[in-house]
Amino acid sequence: MKQVDRCKMKLISFTVNGTDVKVEISASDRLIDVLRDKLRLTGTKEGCGIGECGACTVIMNGVPVNSCLVPAFQAEGSVIETVEGLEQSGKLHPLQEAFVDHAAIQCGFCTPGMLMSALALLRENPHPTREEIARAISGNLCRCTGYHQIIEAIEDASMRMDPTE
Amino acid sequence: MTLGFIRPKTVGELLEVLAEYKDGSKIVAGATDLLVQQRNSKQVEGKPLYLVDITGIPELAYINVESGVVRIGAATTHRDIARSTVIQDVAPFLADACLTVGSPQIRARGTIGGNIINASPAADSLPPLAALSAQVRLVSKRGSRDIAICDFFKGPYKTVIEPGELLQEVFFKVPKNPGNCSFLKIGRREAVAISRLSVAVLLDVDESGKITEAAIAPGSCLPMPARIVRAEETLTGKVPDEETVEAAANEVGEEMVRVSGVRWSTPYKKPVICALTRRAIWKALGVDVD
Ligand SMILES: Cc1cc2nc3c(=O)[nH]c(=O)nc-3n(C[C@H](O)[C@H](O)[C@H](O)COP(=O)(O)OP(=O)(O)OC[C@H]3O[C@@H](n4cnc5c(N)ncnc54)[C@H](O)[C@@H]3O)c2cc1C
Ligand code: FES
Ligand code: FES
Numbered sequence: 001m002k003q004v005d006r007c008k009m010k011l012i013s014f015t016v017n018g019t020d021v022k023v024e025i026s027a028s029d030r031l032i033d034v035l036r037d038k039l040r041l042t043g044t045k046e047g048c049g050i051g052e053c054g055a056c057t058v059i060m061n062g063v064p065v066n067s068c069l070v071p072a073f074q075a076e077g078s079v080i081e082t083v084e085g086l087e088q089s090g091k092l093h094p095l096q097e098a099f100v101d102h103a104a105i106q107c108g109f110c111t112p113g114m115l116m117s118a119l120a121l122l123r124e125n126p127h128p129t130r131e132e133i134a135r136a137i138s139g140n141l142c143r144c145t146g147y148h149q150i151i152e153a154i155e156d157a158s159m160r161m162d163p164t165e
Numbered sequence: 166m167t168l169g170f171i172r173p174k175t176v177g178e179l180l181e182v183l184a185e186y187k188d189g190s191k192i193v194a195g196a197t198d199l200l201v202q203q204r205n206s207k208q209v210e211g212k213p214l215y216l217v218d219i220t221g222i223p224e225l226a227y228i229n230v231e232s233g234v235v236r237i238g239a240a241t242t243h244r245d246i247a248r249s250t251v252i253q254d255v256a257p258f259l260a261d262a263c264l265t266v267g268s269p270q271i272r273a274r275g276t277i278g279g280n281i282i283n284a285s286p287a288a289d290s291l292p293p294l295a296a297l298s299a300q301v302r303l304v305s306k307r308g309s310r311d312i313a314i315c316d317f318f319k320g321p322y323k324t325v326i327e328p329g330e331l332l333q334e335v336f337f338k339v340p341k342n343p344g345n346c347s348f349l350k351i352g353r354r355e356a357v358a359i360s361r362l363s364v365a366v367l368l369d370v371d372e373s374g375k376i377t378e379a380a381i382a383p384g385s386c387l388p389m390p391a392r393i394v395r396a397e398e399t400l401t402g403k404v405p406d407e408e409t410v411e412a413a414a415n416e417v418g419e420e421m422v423r424v425s426g427v428r429w430s431t432p433y434k435k436p437v438i439c440a441l442t443r444r445a446i447w448k449a450l451g452v453d454v455d
Contacts, residue, residue: 004172005171006171006215027216028167050200051201051268065273069195069201073172138268140268
């Protein structure tokens with residue numbers, strides 16, 4: 001049997017916001033370290049570092065995850081989406097617009113993670129109920145808004161993104 | 166300290182690696198326990214380790230039913246179990262339990278194998294697995310062995326798995342009446358750990374309404390997963406009425422005190438676990454009570 005590689009450092013490739021990237025990682029790097037420190041995508045925030053707050057949420061292969069709990073080596077070959085990928089040619093994403101319009105952002109620290117959880121929800125369920133929205137963002141803590149405005153913003157964004165219903 | 170990482174692509178490759186490094190290696194699945202533990206401990210202590218990632222092994226993530234036996238691969242996530250129509254059909258309380266784990270983000274990465282091996286008294290998949298009389302299959306280069314879930318634990322955060330062994334899957338017989346089951350948990354993850362009490366109930370009820378078999382397994386109130394035989398015996402052979410259900414539920418509280426002694430938290434935990442069990446038994450019987 002061919003020996004499986006033992007790696008101290010490794011050049012891994014994956015896709016971030018539609019672009020192929022190659023970065024050198026070590027065994028102790030987390031996905032958030034690679035995104036923030038190596039790729040300078042500092043939109044993704046680190047709050048607790050232990051999976052409690054959701055500030056570090058990114059979408060990995062279509063599913064929201066805490067990037068502070070993903071070892072970087074597990075990102076090899078994956079498709080990652082971060083908050084930087086939302087804006088398209090200078091235009092904010094409807095979710096971002098709705099967050100601004102509904103004052104769903106105060107200090108803003110939770111916002112990138114909230115947006116990614118909300119985006120993953122709306123792709124799967126274009127017209128969620130308020131309860132479904134609350135459940136989808138239950139892993140994202142906000143210490144400022146009290147969640148009300150955030151839920152309204154996501155509900156409004158669902159209408160803006162798919163006004164057919 | 167980490168020496169490096171290894172990402173096998175097949176179970177065969179994985180077992181070679183585990184046989185070579187044994188306790189010089191550490192399996193990583195969803196990393197939701199491992200990275201938190203690494204961060205909380207000082208990292209420097211302990212033997213240098215190779216991290217062996219099993220998330221790149223497709224043959225470890227599956228849910229299937231064959232000849233009346235349900236098999237769940239160790240690397241299957243809580244998300245996939247909670248969403249599985251198979252599990253929703255054959256063991257809905259296991260799907261419910263996995264759906265209460267952490268948050269959507271945690272469920273997307275955290276695996277049932279990691280939940281079992283981490284062996285927390287509060288692990289949510291364990292009460293339903295205990296009620297189902299599930300077994301775990303451990304494999305190594307030398308062979309494989311099956312162990313009943315309740316014999317797999319030595320204490321809180323301790324199991325009988327040996328260095329070089331992999332938890333390959335957990336399996337259980339399809340219950341006779343999958344509809345007569347329930348999982349209830351109180352306390353959200355933000356709440357203090359004391360309030361994470363839970364209980365799983367699985368009953369077999371005949372046409373006359375008599376309970377012919379009962380399985381009751383609480384979470385977070387015993388050092389490791391266990392069935393509460395006295396509670397089960399209280400129900401067995403009876404057509405449930407309020408008094409019987411109450412008596413069975415109280416046995417769970419009594420057992421908690423017998424095993425763990427009276428603690429500062431007992432005045433809170435005991436009535437709560439009794440009330441939760443009472444509700445869970447009624448829920449398994451299809452009756453909503455408060
Ligand atoms: C914020 C937060 C909230 C949480 N909430 C809950 C909750 O509500 N309920 C709950 O039950 N848990 C909860 N957890 C704990 C955790 O998410 C679960 O225990 C999860 O199932 C662990 O799985 P994992 O794949 O992430 O394990 P890992 O962290 O990858 O591994 C855990 C342990 O198991 C070993 N291991 C993993 N797979 C195997 C295998 N196949 N064979 C041998 N050894 C293996 C690893 O070596 C390690 O020792 C929470 C965690 C966090 C961070
Ligand atoms: S920083 Fe990852 S969950 Fe808080
Ligand atoms: S806006 Fe400050 S934490 Fe949410």
